[in-house]
Amino acid sequence: MLTPADARAQYRGGLIAPTSGHAPGFTQANLVVLPRDWAYDMLLFGQRNPQPVPLLDVTDAGSTRTVLAPGADLRTDLPKYRVWRDGELADEPADVVELWRDDLVSFLIGCSFSFEQALLDAGVPVRNLEQERNVSMYRTNRDCRPAGRLSGPLVVSMRPIPAALVATAVQVTARMPRVHGAPVHVGSPEALGIADPARPDFGDPVEAEPGDVPVYWACGVTPQAALMDACPASGDSSALAAPRHAPRGTGGPSTMLRIEDAPPAPRCTHLDTAITRAIPDAGHSAPVCDHPRPWAHVRDRRAGCRLSRALRGSS
Template identity: 80%
Template sequence: MSTTTTAGEARARYRDGLVAPTSGAARGHTQANLVVLPADWAFDMLLFGQRNPRPVPLLDVTDPGATSTVLAPGSDLRTDLPRYRVWRDGELVDEPTDVTDLWRDDLVSFLIGCSFSFERALLEAGVPVRNIEQGRNVSMYRTNRDCRPAGRLSGPLVVSMRPVPAALVPLAVQVTARMPQVHGAPVHVGSPESLGIDDLDAPDYGEAVQAAPGDVPVFWACGVTPQAALMASRPPFAITHAPGHMFITDATDADYREP
């Protein structure tokens, strides 16, 4: 899809059946992670986000049963993502392209900030983004750090890693610190072993990304963290986006950049 497509046009194409990763679609519009849970679990999830704002920055939380969000009036959360994941008791059971048949009046949707937003800001500041250069999904790892639990929800912090030239690490920190609603500043620079990561070439999610000589691994809190909590905490039913197949909002990345 063209990067100049509008957000509404992009959502309409996915709704009409297009299945493709959303990276680069409707450029400049904020893409969001999606987690959908029954109302019975919604307080736990909302509290998990409140207590863990770096990995789980909540951009919007809907009323029970709502099928749209204030971030994209006229959208339909049941159809407008290119691909979903359906979870039962913490197990992945399906990856449909439409969840209209599964929708229930008690479902609450959580729209969560995504690092796609700050990758553009890094590029604009002159920081190379290796996963984009290499056409690969970013590398993500479960860490040895626990999130602060919330009710029945608990799980490890998941981080994304981007290799950054050593001289540009301070700039990368400053650029992303200005975007706290899309994960903000890195949580860790260098020393993967102290996060419990044995092998950077074997990510738990996404793809291995090659570092250039002089690059340092920089780790940001990652929006996959709530999916890891769902797998660990096993709610009876949940829907999420499929990795890389995000919800495209009408908001712009500039909206989430602090002055």
């Protein structure tokens, strides 16, 4: 089985692919990186919208490391990045080493890819894995609670689930609030303002089987939408991005880092990505760590903090 460290090594070595299904049983995280003067707005946006923006870690300014994956480098260990200039996609580099700055703060946000193995273990099929596609993601008509300069719509991911297993899917994912938790909607896409489910705003169209119903979870692409809305292109600006949920046609996962340095507008850096985060093998010192209870929200006595883990093993 591919370990998180193995997965990161493959991405660092040039593998470009959606991270869904990689290192099953371990937590995956989205990544948002922005200048320190935007960090409070992002922290407040996550606190006010915990279901789409479940914060797992926030780094010190300039740091390229996270306690969630000791040894990982946030500049290189993602499948792909995207660079935006003047509001337009300009490049999709394999790393962002040359673009990193001392004032950048990284936010790691729980990702729904983390609970896909738990669904499979409970007998719930995951159609995007069966079809070797990314999940379908949509902007909705539900607004997030604003926070400073950040506001925007809730973005959701959709997985077709057999009607008889919807309750099971809800029960399984509800136990994992730090990776989006229970669905926000089941059934009619029109209720969320989704006009054409066959044309997702992000990711790939995933085909339903007879008897399936669409089930929608809050999605970590939500802060990407908020940050892009908050930082319209103007003047001389550059942006680096690598969002994890990019369409397959663009090469798989992507993270978005938007940088705007044209005075007098405030600098705005947005990095939104999905990447498998290694669960450290060395014990309980990290915010995401091993624990004998599977898929549980627990308190780690040595770390002294509450933890949410996609765990393998049994109680």
